[in-house]
Amino acid sequence: MGSTPxxxxxxxxxxxxxxxxxxxxxxxxxxxxxxxxxxxxxxxVTKSVRPLLAAGFLLEGDAAGGSVGRPVRELRxxxxxxxxxxxKVTGNEVVGTLTxxxxxxxxxxxxxLRSPRVRTVVSRxxxxxxxxxxxxxGELAAACVAVSGEVERDTGLVRFSPFLDWRxxxxxxxxxxxxxxxxxxxxxxxxxTLAESTTxxxxxxxxxVVVTIxxxxxxxxxxxxxxxxxxxxxVGELGHIPLGDPATPCYCGGHGCVEAVAADPAxxxxxxxxxxxxxxxxxxxxxxxxxGGPAAKVFADAGATLGRALATVANLVGPDRIIxxxxxxxxxxxxxxxxxxxxxxxxxxxxxxCTMVLQPxxxxxxxxxxxxxxxxxxLRGRARDAVGASRLSR
Ligand SMILES: [Zn+2]
Numbered sequence: 001m002g003s004t005p006x007x008x009x010x011x012x013x014x015x016x017x018x019x020x021x022x023x024x025x026x027x028x029x030x031x032x033x034x035x036x037x038x039x040x041x042x043x044x045v046t047k048s049v050r051p052l053l054a055a056g057f058l059l060e061g062d063a064a065g066g067s068v069g070r071p072v073r074e075l076r077x078x079x080x081x082x083x084x085x086x087x088k089v090t091g092n093e094v095v096g097t098l099t100x101x102x103x104x105x106x107x108x109x110x111x112x113l114r115s116p117r118v119r120t121v122v123s124r125x126x127x128x129x130x131x132x133x134x135x136x137x138g139e140l141a142a143a144c145v146a147v148s149g150e151v152e153r154d155t156g157l158v159r160f161s162p163f164l165d166w167r168x169x170x171x172x173x174x175x176x177x178x179x180x181x182x183x184x185x186x187x188x189x190x191x192x193t194l195a196e197s198t199t200x201x202x203x204x205x206x207x208x209v210v211v212t213i214x215x216x217x218x219x220x221x222x223x224x225x226x227x228x229x230x231x232x233x234x235v236g237e238l239g240h241i242p243l244g245d246p247a248t249p250c251y252c253g254g255h256g257c258v259e260a261v262a263a264d265p266a267x268x269x270x271x272x273x274x275x276x277x278x279x280x281x282x283x284x285x286x287x288x289x290x291x292g293g294p295a296a297k298v299f300a301d302a303g304a305t306l307g308r309a310l311a312t313v314a315n316l317v318g319p320d321r322i323i324x325x326x327x328x329x330x331x332x333x334x335x336x337x338x339x340x341x342x343x344x345x346x347x348x349x350x351x352x353x354c355t356m357v358l359q360p361x362x363x364x365x366x367x368x369x370x371x372x373x374x375x376x377x378x379l380r381g382r383a384r385d386a387v388g389a390s391r392l393s394r
Pocket of ligand 1: 253
């Protein structure tokens with residue numbers, strides 16, 4: 001594909017960043033369009049555009065289908081000016097996706113992961129990103145690794161990831177040292193949420209909520225174009241709001257958590273208990289529930305708890321849209337009616353009007369979310385660049 005930026009992105013110039021973000025979000029635009037949207041003066045837009053054109057991040061040409069009179073010069077993003085890699089770490093694979101500056105996925109690949117040991121995972125992530133870099137045929141501007149659990153994007157630290165059994169792993173620094181590419185880490189649901197809000201089913205929503213169901217219950221929240229990240233790396237922990245039976249313990253130390261009632265492992269355990277049939281997968285539990293009886297009641301209870309959880313987030317942040325995703329969608333037919341009833345009962349006033357969209361995602365979509373975070377970090381010039389620079393100067 002080949003990547004040939006002529007210079008550095010002018011990230012120290014806030015007006016240039018604003019102009020670029022506006023064209024990225026709205027597509028080809030005249031200088032007048034940009035001035036109207038950003039509130040910058042015409043002179044300021046012209047000045048801010050200059051370094052973006054010089055560095056090859058924007059192109060200028062006559063508007064398509066030009067009308068009579070003086071042609072309007074349009075500015076558009078040069079997609080091949082920068083490449084980004086996003087990696088999603090699952091329990092047994094690392095999944096990578098390569099995108100260009102417009103956020104379009106150009107290639108992806110999977111590598112098996114045989115152990116959750118930090119060294120093994122870092123080496124697999126690096127191998128996946130190198131393969132994507134070869135596909136790009138040039139240097140990558142930034143990479144992002146998305147991991148489930150408590151992740152501090154600014155420090156690059158994975159504070160706690162239950163499924164990898166990691167605590168306080170400086171993942172961004174380790175991957176950066178291995179690859180020599182500016183790297184950020186992000187919570188996987190927040191990464192997916194960013195991609196949904198910029199290029200997916202959440203485009204146009206001023207407040208967007210993405211809820212993932214399945215092994216765990218995750219939630220990403222976008223307000224005015226920003227994915228909330230929380231002061232301590234924790235935000236939108238919908239799975240740990242106590243809306244279930246207060247006697248039910250959760251692995252987090254709390255009781256009655258949504259995740260302890262409505263996540264797949266909880267459902268499997270409760271169906272086994274209710275029917276006396278030892279089960280190990282959600283598909284087996286669902287099969288039993290489809291013939292009714294106590295198994296169906298467990299799914300109904302899980303669905304009602306999930307519906308109350310969705311109403312809670314709707315009442316708190318007032319989304320225009322809630323996107324429900326995750327591997328749990330495979331058995332959503334057993335929840336749907338109970339989710340809807342509980343949601344309508346509990347949503348306050350007009351909060352009930354928010355649209356609910358069911359949107360399945362592949363792991364490549366999650367990796368695309370990570371690439372969106374890499375692009376966002378590159379454009380904002382966040383933290384990791386400084387870390388890279390300090391290492392080089394040592
Ligand atoms: Zn909990």
